[in-house]
Amino acid sequence: MKNHNNQKKIALINDLSGFGRCSIAVELPIISTMKVQCCPLPTSILTNHTGFDSFFFDDYTEKMPHFKEEWEKLGLKFNGICTGFLGSKKQIDLVIDFIRCFKKKNTCVIIDPVMGDYGALYPTYSAATCKRMRKLLPYADILTPNLTEACILTDTPYKEKWKKKELIALAGALSLKGPKKVVITGIPQGKFIANLCYEAGKEAHFLRTFKVGTQRSGTGDIFCSIIAADAVNGVAFDASVKKASRFVKNCIRRSIELEIPLTDGVCFEELLHTLR
């Protein structure tokens, strides 16, 4: 019988940046390629992401409740809810509202607590927004912070060098706040980049890939969208983390070949077919 819910779908709550390959602009094609219907709910619209010297930012907070109302009328059911860049405290409260409305027994909530990188906050994030972000953690099934975000969320001072034990404790502290699965991304370990894969009740482990080039914008969003699509497709968490890190690494490699500026993210379009 025809039904809006015959195919797996993810509600994607994130910004739409016209240039710079991040958030919805990368997550939508990836989730679609992985055979999951993607329903975007924009939090803001930007000409280009905030890593450029200049950008125009249009806040979408006031329009966000319409999505919840109309999608409820349509009777939409989501297998996944995936959140990313949020512009204000009010937006975080609206996201909580949305999750409360649409999270059912089989809905996986994936929260990418986008707040900063390299020990610093993104320019649109205030200390108050970061504090409010912690309120989202109890609703998360999967959390995908980078090292900077993991520190902010646990009130841990950021530093460059970490012992494995300290990182596992950091992931454990995050997991205690809600998410059963946590992956701390982009941990520099000499020639490698590691992701710490933590599942409550299981032994934590580090998955390492050779570092290629420097970190680029949007790679966290690519990573998170693969984790989200895999989660609703029932792929094991560590296999999914491996797939996501390998894909990001290959995208960075191709971007170096094509001499893509760091601000412009990665040319994932060239490799999208490998996710099929």
Ligand code: PXL
């Ligand atoms: O990739 C994270 C991200 C998402 N959205 C916007 C950003 C950034 C990082 O700079 O500026 C608008």
